[in-house]
Amino acid sequence: MIRAFDAVSLPLLRWLDPEDAHRLAIQGLKLWPPVKPRPDDSKLAVRAFGLNFSNPVGIAAGFDKNAEAPDALLRLGFGFVEVGTVTPKPQAGNPRPRLFRLERDEAVINRMGFNNEGAEVVLRRLAARAQYGGIVGVNVGANKDSDDRVADYVKLIETFAPLASYFTVNVSSPNTPGLRNLQQAAALDDLLARVIDARERVRAAAGDTPVLLKIAPDLSLGELDDVVHIARSRRVDGMIVANTTLSRSPTLRERTKMNEQGGLSGRPLFRLSTRMVAETFVRAEGAFPLIGVGGIDSGGAALTKIRAGATLVQLYSALVYKGLGLVESIKADLASTLLRTDRDSLAEIVGADAPMITAEEWPV
Numbered sequence: 230m231i232r233a234f235d236a237v238s239l240p241l242l243r244w245l246d247p248e249d250a251h252r253l254a255i256q257g258l259k260l261w262p263p264v265k266p267r268p269d270d271s272k273l274a275v276r277a278f279g280l281n282f283s284n285p286v287g288i289a290a291g292f293d294k295n296a297e298a299p300d301a302l303l304r305l306g307f308g309f310v311e312v313g314t315v316t317p318k319p320q321a322g323n324p325r326p327r328l329f330r331l332e333r334d335e336a337v338i339n340r341m342g343f344n345n346e347g348a349e350v351v352l353r354r355l356a357a358r359a360q361y362g363g364i365v366g367v368n369v370g371a372n373k374d375s376d377d378r379v380a381d382y383v384k385l386i387e388t389f390a391p392l393a394s395y396f397t398v399n400v401s402s403p404n405t406p407g408l409r410n411l412q413q414a415a416a417l418d419d420l421l422a423r424v425i426d427a428r429e430r431v432r433a434a435a436g437d438t439p440v441l442l443k444i445a446p447d448l449s450l451g452e453l454d455d456v457v458h459i460a461r462s463r464r465v466d467g468m469i470v471a472n473t474t475l476s477r478s479p480t481l482r483e484r485t486k487m488n489e490q491g492g493l494s495g496r497p498l499f500r501l502s503t504r505m506v507a508e509t510f511v512r513a514e515g516a517f518p519l520i521g522v523g524g525i526d527s528g529g530a531a532l533t534k535i536r537a538g539a540t541l542v543q544l545y546s547a548l549v550y551k552g553l554g555l556v557e558s559i560k561a562d563l564a565s566t567l568l569r570t571d572r573d574s575l576a577e578i579v580g581a582d583a584p585m586i587t588a589e590e591w592p593v
């Protein structure tokens with residue numbers, strides 16, 4: 230059903246301006262939510278951060294920034310949905326055009342700039358759907374014009390704690406000037422201390438909401454040492470690796486569009502972000518699980534990410550090129566790999582290739 234829909238809709242959507250196509254996809258999901266999918270193969274179940282995921286494939290932040298269609302996305306077969314990035318106040322983002330398809334590279338460049346309807350609207354939507362359950366994480370960020378960015382994160386943690394399955398502290402978007410500086414040691418330590426403190430303050434009323442840190446794939450290994458050390462000492466519940474990259478591989482084929490400003494995602498991000506997953510995995514030493522994201526466009530790519538160290542995975546850009554049916558085909562591939570290799574769960578292979586990848590035998 231979804232595959233037939235993809236066959237018709239993909240060529241049409243790709244013909245439209247990318248942002249109009251995205252808007253149409255969200256509207257379509259809202260108006261015609263998919264029928265409930267088959268239950269997931271029990272071997273795909275994952276337990277992480279105290280949550281039970283029926284499968285490890287999530288939709289990454291940025292697709293449903295305003296929590297308009299989390300239930301439709303869960304029905305498509307995603308094991309979890311991350312809404313946001315949400316900022317305290319509504320924000321228009323950068324002027325259009327700000328989203329570009331690099332067709333021949335199966336990549337996307339975006340400089341959206343945290344366009345979102347703001348905490349109040351998103352909170353109302355999440356409250357209205359809370360009865361339906363499912364794992365819906367909230368990705369939080371600071372307003373561009375904020376005088377106190379850390380206070381923005383704290384406010385959002387306090388506001389969304391009763392409704393978020395987990396939080397993602399996003400300090401890695403390249404499209405809000407200066408935001409990535411929050412990944413520097415002293416700033417990150419202060420931010421995480423205050424975020425974790427806020428989570429503890431609302432714990433009695435809202436429960437123990439996991440807090441994850443989402444990082445850029447462009448950190449040096451020295452910077453990554455500091456980030457993981459601080460994440461461990463502040464006892465975050467996990468990390469998401471990674472956001473979009475500012476780098477531009479010389480192998481990109483869309484020579485004009487590759488020079489658009491913004492973060493690059495999709496297939497060309499796969500190797501860089503997978504290496505970062507492995508580098509983070511060896512530094513975390515099992516202290517917390519990782520969500521691997523960047524360039525996943527097949528079951529094989531998801532498996533590579535898991536073998537690099539990801540307990541869960543997320544994707545976004547590949548939906549533009551492969552369609553919404555991709556999630557079911559990734560899950561089918563993962564289940565058949567487990568069957569073929571006679572394994573009971575994906576947990577058995579998390580990080581199996583991390584030593585090989587970090588030993589420089591794996592060119593980016």
Ligand SMILES: Cc1cc2nc3c(=O)[nH]c(=O)nc-3n(C[C@H](O)[C@H](O)[C@H](O)COP(=O)(O)O)c2cc1C
Binds near residue numbers: 289341498524544545
């Ligand atoms: C159009 C677009 C908007 C995005 N917006 C956000 C965002 O608001 N917050 C965030 O943490 N990541 C955002 N991302 C990054 C994705 O969540 C993901 O980390 C990145 O795209 C790599 O995954 P992919 O290669 O599967 O797309 C965005 C990505 C795209 C393509």
